[in-house]
Amino acid sequence: MTSWIEPSGLxxxxxxxxxxxxxxxxxxxxxxxxxxxxxxxxxxxxxDIGTYEVRLKRWRQGDGPRLAGIEGFVSVxxxxxxxxxxxxxxxxxxxxxxxxxxxxxxxxxxxxxxPPSAKDMPCD
Amino acid sequence: MIALIRAAVLALLLSxxxxxxxxxxxxATTVPTQVAYTYDAAGTPSPRAASHVDxxxxxxxxxxxxxxxxxxxxxxxxxxxxxxxxxxxxxxxESPFTxxxxxxxxxxxxxxxxxxxxxxxxxxxxxxxxxxxxxxPDVWFEDEVLxxxxxxxxxxIQ
Numbered sequence: 001m002t003s004w005i006e007p008s009g010l011x012x013x014x015x016x017x018x019x020x021x022x023x024x025x026x027x028x029x030x031x032x033x034x035x036x037x038x039x040x041x042x043x044x045x046x047x048d049i050g051t052y053e054v055r056l057k058r059w060r061q062g063d064g065p066r067l068a069g070i071e072g073f074v075s076v077x078x079x080x081x082x083x084x085x086x087x088x089x090x091x092x093x094x095x096x097x098x099x100x101x102x103x104x105x106x107x108x109x110x111x112x113x114x115p116p117s118a119k120d121m122p123c124d
Numbered sequence: 125m126i127a128l129i130r131a132a133v134l135a136l137l138l139s140x141x142x143x144x145x146x147x148x149x150x151x152a153t154t155v156p157t158q159v160a161y162t163y164d165a166a167g168t169p170s171p172r173a174a175s176h177v178d179x180x181x182x183x184x185x186x187x188x189x190x191x192x193x194x195x196x197x198x199x200x201x202x203x204x205x206x207x208x209x210x211x212x213x214x215x216x217x218e219s220p221f222t223x224x225x226x227x228x229x230x231x232x233x234x235x236x237x238x239x240x241x242x243x244x245x246x247x248x249x250x251x252x253x254x255x256x257x258x259x260x261p262d263v264w265f266e267d268e269v270l271x272x273x274x275x276x277x278x279x280x281i282q
Contacts, residue, residue: 043213047212052211088206113265
C-alpha cells in the first residue's frame with residue numbers, strides 16, 4: 001500500500017459506477033471523511049484472479065455473501081490490459097472493492113459485498 | 125547466595141531454550157521450531173481437537189501440500205491480515221499468512237475437484253510450533269482463519 005486517496009476524491013471517481021450494495025457507496029466512502037483511504041500499487045493483475053474466480057463461482061451457485069457487480073468485476077480482472085489499483089472500503093454492513101486506473105483518475109469496476117441472507121447463515 | 129541461585133536458574137533456562145535461540149551479532153533471535161502434528165491410524169490428530177480448519181492450496185503449492193506443508197510466501201513479510209484477505213497480488217507475495225477456513229466446502233472450492241485439502245485442529249498450537257492462528261476480517265464470508273508461519277505435518281484429507 002503506497003498510495004492514498006481522499007474519500008471525496010474516491011467518491012467522485014466511483015459515482016458513475018452503478019454497483020450498489022445494501023449501504024450506498026456514498027455512505028460507506030464518506031463514513032470517515034477526513035481519513036485517507038489506502039490504495040494498492042498499480043499492477044497489471046491487481047487482485048488474485050484465481051481467488052476471485054472461486055468467489056464468482058460460489059456466488060453463481062447461490063452460496064456466500066450477497067454480491068452486486070461481481071460478474072463485471074471478474075470479467076474486467078480477466079481482461080485488464082493496463083496496470084490498475086484496488087481500493088476496499090467497508091461500512092457498517094457493506095464492503096465495496098473498486099479497481100482504479102494507475103493514475104487514480106478513473107474507476108474501472110466495482111463489487112459490493114453484503115452479508116449472506118438470513119436463510120443462508122449457519123445456525124451455530 | 126541469592127545471586128548464585130539466580131545465575132543457576134538463568135543457566136538452566138538458557139540451556140532449555142538453547143535449541144530455539146541463536147545469537148546473531150549479539151542479538152538473540154528466536155528461531156521457530158517446526159512441530160508436526162501426529163495422527164493415529166484412524167487419522168485422528170493429536171492433540172485431539174473438537175474442530176478444525178481446512179485449506180485447499182492452489183495448484184502452484186501442490187508439491188508442498190501433498191507432504192502436509194504450507195509455506196507462506198514471505199515469512200517475515202509485512203502484509204496485514206486485511207490486505208491478505210482482499211487478495212491483493214503484490215501484497216500476497218509479501219504475506220506471512222496462509223488462508224484456512226472453518227468451512228470444508230470453501231476449502232473444496234479453492235482446492236478444486238482434484239486438489240489437495242489439508243486440515244489442522246483448532247485451538248492453541250503445540251508449544252514450539254512454527255505457526256499460529258490469526259484473525260481475518262473475512263470480508264467475503266469464507267469463514268477464513270489466517271495462519272502466520274509455516275505449517276508442517278498438516279493432515280491431508282484429500
